Amino acid sequence: xxxxxxxxxxxxxxxxxxxxxxxxxxxxxxxxxxxxxxxxxxxxxxxxxxxxxxxxxxxxxxxxxxxxxxxxxxxxxxxxxxxxxxxxxxxxxxxxxxxxxxxxxxxxxxxxxxxxxxxxxxxxxxxxxxxxxxxxxxxxxxxxxxxxxxxxxxxxxxxxxxxxxxxxxxxxxxxxxxxxxxxxxxxxxxxxxxxxxxxxxxxxxxxxxxxxxxxxxxxxxxxxxxxxxxxxxxxxxxxxxxxxxxxxxxxxxxxxxxxxxxxxxxxxxxxxxxxxxxxxxxxxxxxxxxxxxxxxxxxxxxxxxxxxxxxxxxxxxxxxxxxxxxxxxxxxxxxxxxxxxxxxxxxxxxxxxxxxxxxxxxxxxxxxxxxxxxxxxxxxxxxxxxxxxxxxxxxxxxxxxxxxxxxxxx
Amino acid sequence: xxxxxxxxxxxxxxxxxxxxxxxxxxxxxxxxxxxxxxxxxxxxxxxxxxxxxxxxxxxxxxxxxxxxxxxxxxxxxxx
Numbered sequence: 001x002x003x004x005x006x007x008x009x010x011x012x013x014x015x016x017x018x019x020x021x022x023x024x025x026x027x028x029x030x031x032x033x034x035x036x037x038x039x040x041x042x043x044x045x046x047x048x049x050x051x052x053x054x055x056x057x058x059x060x061x062x063x064x065x066x067x068x069x070x071x072x073x074x075x076x077x078x079x080x081x082x083x084x085x086x087x088x089x090x091x092x093x094x095x096x097x098x099x100x101x102x103x104x105x106x107x108x109x110x111x112x113x114x115x116x117x118x119x120x121x122x123x124x125x126x127x128x129x130x131x132x133x134x135x136x137x138x139x140x141x142x143x144x145x146x147x148x149x150x151x152x153x154x155x156x157x158x159x160x161x162x163x164x165x166x167x168x169x170x171x172x173x174x175x176x177x178x179x180x181x182x183x184x185x186x187x188x189x190x191x192x193x194x195x196x197x198x199x200x201x202x203x204x205x206x207x208x209x210x211x212x213x214x215x216x217x218x219x220x221x222x223x224x225x226x227x228x229x230x231x232x233x234x235x236x237x238x239x240x241x242x243x244x245x246x247x248x249x250x251x252x253x254x255x256x257x258x259x260x261x262x263x264x265x266x267x268x269x270x271x272x273x274x275x276x277x278x279x280x281x282x283x284x285x286x287x288x289x290x291x292x293x294x295x296x297x298x299x300x301x302x303x304x305x306x307x308x309x310x311x312x313x314x315x316x317x318x319x320x321x322x323x324x325x326x327x328x329x330x331x332x333x334x335x336x337x338x339x340x341x342x343x344x345x346x347x348x349x350x351x352x353x354x355x356x357x358x359x360x361x362x363x364x365x366x367x368x369x370x371x372x373x374x375x376x377x378x379x380x381x382x383x384x385x386x387x388x389x390x391x392x393x394x395x396x397x398x399x400x401x402x403x404x405x406x407x408x409x410x
Numbered sequence: 411x412x413x414x415x416x417x418x419x420x421x422x423x424x425x426x427x428x429x430x431x432x433x434x435x436x437x438x439x440x441x442x443x444x445x446x447x448x449x450x451x452x453x454x455x456x457x458x459x460x461x462x463x464x465x466x467x468x469x470x471x472x473x474x475x476x477x478x479x480x481x482x483x484x485x486x487x488x489x
Contacts, residue, residue, distance in 0.1 A: 067431035071452075128459065131452040 008177045008257040009246050010407070012090025012239035013348045014082040018232050018335050021058025022085055026345070027352055029334070030360040031381050035216035036335050037230050044196040050208045052215035053194045054232030054336025071132040072145065073110035074192035074233070078341070079142035080149065082235035083186055087150055090239035090251065092184060099245075101154040101182040102147040103173040104237065105165040106190050107340030107397070108198070109139030115197060142190050142235075154182040162397030163305070165189045166236060166343025167405050171260030173240050174405075183245040188344030190235035199231060205270060207307060219337070220364035221304035221311050221330035222372060229305040232336025236344025238351070255351045256408040258390065259290030265400030272310040276317035278402040283321040283392060286404035292390050294322040296408070299359050299384055299391035300374075301350045304330035305337050314394065315374045322392070327384065329377040330362045343395035347405055350393040354409040357384040415439075418465065418484045425460045429453055439481035461487065 016022065018036025019029035029036070036054045045051045060077035061069040069077055083104070113136040120128050135141050140158035147156035155176065159168040166189025173187035202208045209228035211218035219230040240257050263281035267273040287293065300318055304311045311330075318328060331349050338345060353359050361377045368376075390408040397403075413421075423434030432447055443449045449457070458469040465487045469477070477483050 065431055067429060070429075131455040 006178045006180070007243035008174045008240050009243050009253045009410070010238055010255045010257055010351050011241045011246050011251045011253060012086045013237065013254070013351060014085025014089060015234065015236040015345050015348050016056055016058060016060060016078050016081045017234040017236070017338070017345055018054035018057055021063065021081070023348060025057070030331060030349065031358065033361055033363050033379065034334060035363065036232065037215045037218060039215050048196050048199045049203050049210055050199050051212045052218065052230070054230055055194060056234050071130070071136070073113040073136040073141060075106050075110060075190045076136065076142045076145055078192055078233065078235040079104055079190035079237065080145055082188065082190070082237040083146045083149065086186065086237040086239050092239070092249070095184050097151045097153040099154055099183040100150060100152040101173070101176050101185040102143050102150070102152045102156040103159060103169040103176065103185060103187040104143040104146055104190065105159040105169045105340055106139055106142060107160070107162045107165050108191065108193050110137035110141060111193050111198060112195050113137045115195060146186055150186060152186065161401040161403070162399050163337065163339050163342055164395040164397035164401035164403045165340035166345070167347060167393060167395035167403040168262070168343065168401065170238060170240070170257065170343065170347050170405050171262065171403060174257050174260055177240060177242050184239065184241045186237060186239055188235065188237035188347070189340045189342065190344065191339040191341040192233045193339060194231055194233050202231065209306060217364050219306045219333045221302070221306045221333055221362060222369050222376060223365045224367040224369045226306045226308060226311065228307055229332070230336035232338045233341070234335070234338050234345060235341050236346070236348045238347060253410050254355045255410060258292065258406045258408045259286055260406070261285030261287070261289055261404045263402045265402065267400055269400070270398045272313060272396065273400070274313060276313040278400065279314055279317040279394070279396065280321050282402035282404040283317065283394070286392060286406045287321070290390070290406040290408070292406060292408070296390040297322045297326050297392055298389040299350070299353050300326050300328045301346045301353070301391070301393045302328050302330050303394040303396045305332055310396070312369055312371050315372045319373050324374050326375065327359045327377050327382055328374045329359050331360055333363045343393065343403065346395065347393045350391045350407055353384065354389065354391050354407055357386070358382070359384060412488065413465070415484055415488070418487050419480070421464050422461065422480060422483055425457055425464060429456050429460065437480055439479070439484060441480050442478055
């Protein structure tokens, strides 16, 4: 363990997901092995080949006051709901605003706002565009609103790296605190992209499952019959804090945000590099950055999206860098794939797994694919050992982004 | 037929409530949009567009900036 670095700890978290409107309901649904995927009933569903998605369990527009909701894109609404839960959970009564930061991104930004605003523009003219159209569509909007909410003046940032966004944000936040720019950072990812254009576009890549007759069985990482990811929406946010700041205020610490590893595939804009070299590099760097060895890692929340190309090679990379011993799970089997929100909620799940010493099981694996030599948690949850243990959350994104965030128990 | 001041006030109160969440009952003629109701310039644009729909009176941008209070808007709509 390197001793010259500021230790960064997790003192709060929040989430709104296809499984629940907060962390507690989401976590209990995960442990129960429930699916958050459902058939879509919107009138546009006939225009796309995929007729299901993992819709947020609680509509954020119903939670937020109406005047607030109407000036926020849905990705911003989800982010604010999760950030408020995380902020309340952390219980920070006083923090120097110049030492408080935000890093929250999304993969696509305010895409539904862009599309509906363009309809308004074409049908009714520019005068009828909401004056909030720009702040609703800009990808840094969620970070901006959260920054205003908590009064963050140390810097408000929005990383964008497709499905690696949430994890990259948390990594950036760790580095903000370590480099001395902030004592507290609110970090994570959000996404609200369930729209026929997005479904059509992902379907055009042949990236999505079309298992329309069995939506809840569609997200099946590592199963031989997997045929693509399931689009989800939601947000996951953590509050990170320097250990010194957290201890001084007597905060409850849930985990140590021990380090982050980044790499890039430099291979293909959307397909994973087939040897897993980039993924291995990210995990190696996360271990090195956190001062951990592969033996310390007892759990991996895998990226595993249920696409044919990526799931198995990730397990090969885990075996190579960490070993065959960690309990590996794919929570996307239940939440679907939240794109930019994935790294946010899955970091929350990784932290909870360490804190509660239990790993949720992957659902829907009926016929395990060949070539997997790590200890997958399939079906029922499994317990983690006592003592000081570590875990990694992997997130990879179109563009070739690979991010591994390491957490340790307290 | 011209609307009465009370009818216009009720209509403005409804619009402001919809956009800002401020109870319509608090929207009284003497209230200043910025100082009393804490309404920002973006919300004022929304209110002006909604008022155009409600009352059929267009409020040009160069006039909007002169409308400081609820009473000013009522007067503008009454012509």
